[in-house]
Amino acid sequence: MSIRVRFAPSPTGYLHLGAARAALFNYLYARSVGGKFLLRIEDTDLERSTEESTRSILEGLEWLGLDYDEEIIFQSDNAEKHRQIALKLLEEGKAYRDFTPKEDRANTNIKQNIADKARQQQGEKNMRDNPFRNLSKAESDAKADAGEPFAIRLKVAETGKTSFEDAVYGFQERDYSEIEDLVLLRSDGHPLYNLAVVCDDLEMQITDVIRGQDHLTNTHKQILIYEALGKTPPRFAHLPLILAPNKGKLSKRKHGAVVSMTTYRDKGFVAPAFRNFLALLGWSAGEEREIYSLEELVEKFSLEGVHRNNAVFNFHEADERHWTDDKALWMNAEYIRTMPLESLIPLGKNELKSAKLWRDEYEDDDKVWFEKTIDLIRQRFFTLKDFSAQGRAFFSEDFDFDEKAIEKNLKKFPDLQTWLPELANRLETVEDFTHDNLEAVIKKFAEEKGTKIGVIMNGARTLLTGLAVGPSMLAVFETLGKEKTIRRLKSQVAWNL
RNA sequence: GGCGCAUUCGUCUAGUGGUUAGGACGCAAGGUUCUCAACCUUGAAACAGGGGUUCAAUUCCCCUAUGCGCUACCA
Numbered sequence: 001m002s003i004r005v006r007f008a009p010s011p012t013g014y015l016h017l018g019a020a021r022a023a024l025f026n027y028l029y030a031r032s033v034g035g036k037f038l039l040r041i042e043d044t045d046l047e048r049s050t051e052e053s054t055r056s057i058l059e060g061l062e063w064l065g066l067d068y069d070e071e072i073i074f075q076s077d078n079a080e081k082h083r084q085i086a087l088k089l090l091e092e093g094k095a096y097r098d099f100t101p102k103e104d105r106a107n108t109n110i111k112q113n114i115a116d117k118a119r120q121q122q123g124e125k126n127m128r129d130n131p132f133r134n135l136s137k138a139e140s141d142a143k144a145d146a147g148e149p150f151a152i153r154l155k156v157a158e159t160g161k162t163s164f165e166d167a168v169y170g171f172q173e174r175d176y177s178e179i180e181d182l183v184l185l186r187s188d189g190h191p192l193y194n195l196a197v198v199c200d201d202l203e204m205q206i207t208d209v210i211r212g213q214d215h216l217t218n219t220h221k222q223i224l225i226y227e228a229l230g231k232t233p234p235r236f237a238h239l240p241l242i243l244a245p246n247k248g249k250l251s252k253r254k255h256g257a258v259v260s261m262t263t264y265r266d267k268g269f270v271a272p273a274f275r276n277f278l279a280l281l282g283w284s285a286g287e288e289r290e291i292y293s294l295e296e297l298v299e300k301f302s303l304e305g306v307h308r309n310n311a312v313f314n315f316h317e318a319d320e321r322h323w324t325d326d327k328a329l330w331m332n333a334e335y336i337r338t339m340p341l342e343s344l345i346p347l348g349k350n351e352l353k354s355a356k357l358w359r360d361e362y363e364d365d366d367k368v369w370f371e372k373t374i375d376l377i378r379q380r381f382f383t384l385k386d387f388s389a390q391g392r393a394f395f396s397e398d399f400d401f402d403e404k405a406i407e408k409n410l411k412k413f414p415d416l417q418t419w420l421p422e423l424a425n426r427l428e429t430v431e432d433f434t435h436d437n438l439e440a441v442i443k444k445f446a447e448e449k450g451t452k453i454g455v456i457m458n459g460a461r462t463l464l465t466g467l468a469v470g471p472s473m474l475a476v477f478e479t480l481g482k483e484k485t486i487r488r489l490k491s492q493v494a495w496n497l
Numbered sequence: 498g499g500c501g502c503a504u505u506c507g508u509c510u511a512g513u514g515g516u517u518a519g520g521a522c523g524c525a526a527g528g529u530u531c532u533c534a535a536c537c538u539u540g541a542a543a544c545a546g547g548g549g550u551u552c553a554a555u556u557c558c559c560c561u562a563u564g565c566g567c568u569a570c571c572a
Contacts, residue, residue: 010571012572042572045571048572098570102570103570110571111567111568111569113569114569117498169501172502173501174501175500178501179568180568184570185570186570187570188570190570192569192572193571193572194572196572197572212566213503213566214565214567215567215572216502216566216567217500217566217568218567218572238502240502240565241565241566245508247564247565248564249565277509280509280510280521281509284511286511287520288510288511288519289520289521290521307510308502308504309502310502310564310566311508311510313509314507314508314509314522322523325508326508326509326523327509327521327522327523330522330523331522333534333535337535380533380534380535408532409532453531454532457532458531460531461532467532468533469533469534470532470533470534472530472531473531474531
């Protein structure tokens, strides 16, 4: 049977880091073995699920280039089937009705409550002490017929243990005494997660379940359901978690935008770069290398290469320069300056468009110029945003002057206020406005003025680009062209700021 | 509290019963340069602790510590 895996997010927010990586690993695994990568939206939590989230998740997957096979399954569509299956288990005596009134839980600190409760009743807990567990069928039916509300619980055997071989964590075993009679169907008739997952995975013919390690212990419960259903469980592979810098849980609520896929898209990340980064969080090919194309990841990926220990996503909230993981930032810059120019062009276009700097000539009469310019300035950029920010002066006359640059490169050398317009006149005479010719003229000019060439160049840089940093000035002159170069050198705007 | 999982530089990680414990990011210093990146060179930086097993343990076993997860009529 061919391999079938699924990514099954619940639509309660945007696609976050951990989920994205789970999706990526599923995708890589499926592609590497020639299997199918399916998508299932687990929207059974009606209160928290939103269509907006679903859309956001799909966008995130699309951005990462993780295309799925077949139709998307919405778990809520299958609720009735799940209910029937629970009823069937009840019928077969593998589950029972629990008439215990539903406990109202305050949703805050719920985990804490559970732990506290467990602490109080330590030693005396018995997972099989439900008074309705051994009710006769007649009695149970009678109560149900009388309209008493009930949940359906799986009847877990008194003794024994479940076990499975996890592809990442190895052999796992759990004693039945550690597993409660889990609820399959709520008293309001809604199927619960563990039941729904098992039913859907069965229906979708999933062969390998690859998901976060937070489900490792849930797996035992699910195996119990598979057994009750008389089905063979799929193979399981659990992934280590991605933690916050304090090694705590990385959460949407606490960490916000830094864990959202859309943030990276909107902040100018190149999708293949971020995907590459994500792949290396919890997996390695066992070689000293970090740049991998999607094809290479597919080729190299294996579950054996997945780690068992959690990874820290190392960002610094307070530090603007290190707002997200340094390695992600570095990788993005690496991609921007080394990816094939033709792949970068559309991304640059996109960025300029959204900054309202795009002109159609860039694809037409000025195509060559545009591509050359992108190629020139990409060398020192970290994100696509830089094309419209630091790169603005190349595409627009309307750019800002950096105060520090003015101070450092212009005002510190007052002579430049007359020299640079003078240089402009000199450049006017240059017929062939290219690197070598410009260099000769400027060198000579600097010598005449008895100043270092750097003073001239940096002053010019600030007048031409508004910045203190940037590409080699000879390249900038050439790229901007004679007319703009001369105009900007003569402009007194910066001097008056 | 119970159960489970984990533990190599700050972070991502490689690795082996005998290694100068390797790489990457970040950081620092130097070189190069018209600036800043890039690039090159160099540097600081790790096997959680304690017991075993062994001629030898970072590697195998146990314990402790720490972290994380699960322990819901959430997913």
